[in-house]
Amino acid sequence: MAGAMIAADQPVCFPSDLLVAVSSKDDGTMLNRIRGRHVAEVLENRRRFCDQTGVKYDDVVYHVISYDQGQTFDTIAEVTEADTTRHNNEGIFADALYTEMAGVGLFLPVADCIATVIYDPKRRALMLAHLGRHSTVVQLMSRAVQHFVERGSRAKDLQIWMSPSITQKNYCMDYFNYADDINWQNFCHQTADGIYLDMQGFNRSLAIRAGVPDDNIFISPIDTADNPNYFSHSSGDIGGRFVVVACMRY
Template sequence: MKKLPINGLHLWQFENFTKEESIRHFVTDRSSHSEEREFTLSLSSSPDKSFIHENRSRLASALGIENGNLFFPSQVHKTKIVHVTQSTAKESLVETDALITNEAGICIAVMSADCVPILVYDKKNNAVGAIHSGWRGTVAKILEKTLHEMQRLFGTKGEHVYAGIGPSVSQESYEVGEEVVQEVRQAFGHENELLIPTGSNKAKLDLWKANKLQLMEFGVSASRIEVSDLCTVRNNNHFFSARKGDTGRFAAGIMVKN
């Protein structure tokens, strides 16, 4: 990924997506304001709602779209997927962790502060998806479910998909307990190196690889999957991290251009 100044904001972009003329995408950096005011996008985690609306307005402006065409779900670590259109009410995005669309000019985005934000692009059918996948979403395979929903609605096939796995907690920084270890093994089996045991029934979990496996199982070529390799814990100066005590949230979004 590369960080670029775009219309007054500090935004990160996947190299594989920047080559695609039909889409626009971004991952926000917490530093687009001065040091006293951080660029957070989450209404639920900030007492200053007007500040969040101001940030969202700045983001929409940087993308060249109206505020009403920037869609964020209200995330709850489940597997609800919403197909977003011009007529989609913002109220319908509660308890939602993945958005998909094939309508130009609509930007769909998810927020994160250690969980994995994933962006997908179906080049043949000009459809996109934005997925929020923490450990619960990962073991529930929300990414796989989203790809199958895109297949059902848009005809998406793995051979036409490009994907970006965004900044999130790395395996090195992510120790989980016995409950999570058991669920990961139940979802993915034992032979995939997703877990590095650390003793006392704990392990370090690789969320990046777990989501990359879901993409590849759908038929996405490994060469079309870009992993940011940016750990939110170790790169906390750029990205919010709940493990570091942050309440802010950065965003990852994608849209089909008009």
């Protein structure tokens, strides 16, 4: 299985002091939603993938996305070495993880949602955000940029990469409460079969409005819904997840 991640699909927009890697189906699933969060063969897949990318799985913070009642979808958690799987096997429940510590990896399993890396190379601050429908609608991207700015970053220094994810041509909703919202006007398209959402475009527009230069935003062209190399919830992968891992090198 070594070398299963797809070289052409890795982000190339970041400086060399930031490691970002995205796994593919051949690396095995990084989460089994049906059998439990940390079953043995899934842990084995995670460890193998992390070793291959040059991060130790024990040094990552495991990112848990929960749709339980009461979840706000816009929680940003600041993490340090004390939160890594070495100290905490459960993971952190939040839609975005932020760290200013080199050597602390952020580890987010996804299957259609946008795993979004935001990096300030000047201050060396890193965020990995889960931009699914819920967190996109509550404009987590705007809050994410603000989070950096409140800690001393300038929006114009931020670099953003959005992972392989489901794109508008395949992302159809039967109903969408925000179709009349002016912010969504250019990012949802009503047809006879439903409303097609451009999640990447909407999140990009929020980042630009928050002051991030258009040239600093990179969106993977890969659509998980029709690319067989990636798990896709919409294509029937109920349990499987690929992963994005991000870590500032020492």
